[in-house]
Amino acid sequence: MSKKIYVIGAGVEGQEGFGRRALELIAQARVLIGGERQLALFPEHPGRKVAVTNNLAEIVDLLNGIKDQAVVLTSGDPLFFSIGRYLLRNLPGAELEFVPNVSSAQYAFAKIKEPWDDAVFISAHGRGLKKAVDRIVANDKAAVLTDEINTPRAIAAELVARGRDGYAAYLCEELGTPRERILATDVKGLLDIEAAPLNVLILIKEYDAEGEEYIPTLGIPDEEFAAVKKLITKEEVRVITLAKLQLRHDMTLWDIGAGSGSVSIEADHLLPNGRIFAVERNPQCLQFIRDNLRKFNARNVSLVEGEAPACLEALPDPERVFIGGSGGNLWDILKAVDDRLAADGRIVLNAITLDTLTGATEFFDNAGYDVEVTVVNISRTRPLTDYKMFEANNPVFIITAAKK
Structure with missing residues (x-):
């Protein structure tokens, strides 16, 4: 045998x-x-x-x-x-x-009388608190296998810190033993509970912490974002940029020079199973991005504080990259992105100066990319005027580079 x-x-x-x-x-x-x-x-x-x-x-x-x-x-x-x-x-x-x-997770769902076929299952064992909470906030129902460091209390504290505490919580302890205990509470209630080492934490979304639900649409009006006035990708340009990125549901996207985070926030709805890293160095912009991520309940966006390209080293390799600002480091950023970009990856770069346009296209030509440049000229009618007159925005060069 x-x-x-x-x-x-x-x-x-x-x-x-x-x-x-x-x-x-x-x-x-x-x-x-x-x-x-x-x-x-x-x-x-x-x-x-x-x-x-x-x-x-x-x-x-x-x-x-x-x-x-x-x-x-x-x-x-x-x-x-x-x-x-x-x-x-x-x-x-x-x-x-x-x-x-x-499994313990199946048993726990049966105990609280809740279907589990629409839940995600997350193990915090050796994976880190941040990654576990990233997956929780990206879903409406989650079962979490905790450990001695990433405890239910620690997970709850991170959710509260992110303003994502709108979950009903079921702490299922010592399942199948004489000490079995199931506590129904909420995220803030977990902060006061010392959980048993063996537990399954079930979180079911009840509401968004901000109390306002945004219906995913392309082209969120600019005034909805908290932003430094000139550091936002305009609504129409944003829509074209996202189209040029050709996002699929499970991709990893770097948003370098995120500004207000508007591109990351709209991409969030297009990447339900993906990951988005909004990279920004400006302290004022960082606070605006945090406010916008909370306001729009962005689920898959992680804020990366730092200056590119140095801060890119710790990120997972991207399949798509958007560059909205380079802080004078354009060539170094493009070199770092080129080294990490997946085969058949795509970079979209928005430029408002001829210097950036020529510098970027020169790099892409030398690196063997297929390059397309689209010039976007947007004019809008002025509101609250007696006559319908158009007010023009500066033209934007949308550079799309496809890696061969």
Whole structure:
């Protein structure tokens, strides 16, 4: 018989939560591997027992050396934030078979009587508070597996700091044990609760903290944004810029020289599964961007404070880049972007001076990009005048560069 490793999930109800086939496989195993809680469910098991440590490489080495049938016990579903992913990366798939059970997140949703098919599932284990909260605010329903650092209280504090506390909160602790407790509260209520180490935090959006819901549209009027007067991409230019970027739902976008954040905010609705990094160095603009992100409930926009290109090093590689301002560092920024831009990536740069136009097109030509320049001349009627007269804005050169 060929070697087989069964990865079996333990339900929250203890041994009675296993199905008949799972119990048969466990009984036949010559080696039983699992956490202390899972191994304790089978005190009479005759095989060799091995407790899982934080060093999963040791478990892989052990499994590679075993010729008999082995069972790895884990909690819930082995492929849901569990050991299954690691084993698949490090062992032949033909040797593995997974037997799932009810996960702690499923059990928690059942307890609060809430459907979970429209929720996102987030693990804070080793991923950092900011990334976890970024995903929470991008969704209306989330289940979070917390850890000793990224606690429910810490997550709540970050949500409050961002002005995104409009969630009902369900703290589901010690599920399946005699100490099981489920507390229904809100985000601010979590600040006063010392949570048990084993918990699932469920957050369900009830309202936007600002109390005003904006319907996603292209071309938000300029006056809706808090901005330094001349540091905003005008409404019509913004719409054309977004069209030239050719955004898809899951892309990563850098918005360099974000100004008011208007391009990032409108792109947010076009990238529901993407990530947007609004880069700005001007302290006055930074505060305006924060105000605008809160006002428009931007979900996928992260503000990056600093001067490009130095502050770009820590960002994930982009598929799209918009450059609204360069602060005199145009050539260095373009070089840094070119080094990081994905294959078939696209850069859109808005210029109002001939110096920027010629400098950018020269760089793109030398770097082998396909370049298109669109000149946008916008005139609007003057409001509150006796005669309908047009007032012209300065022309804007929209430079679109596609990487070959």
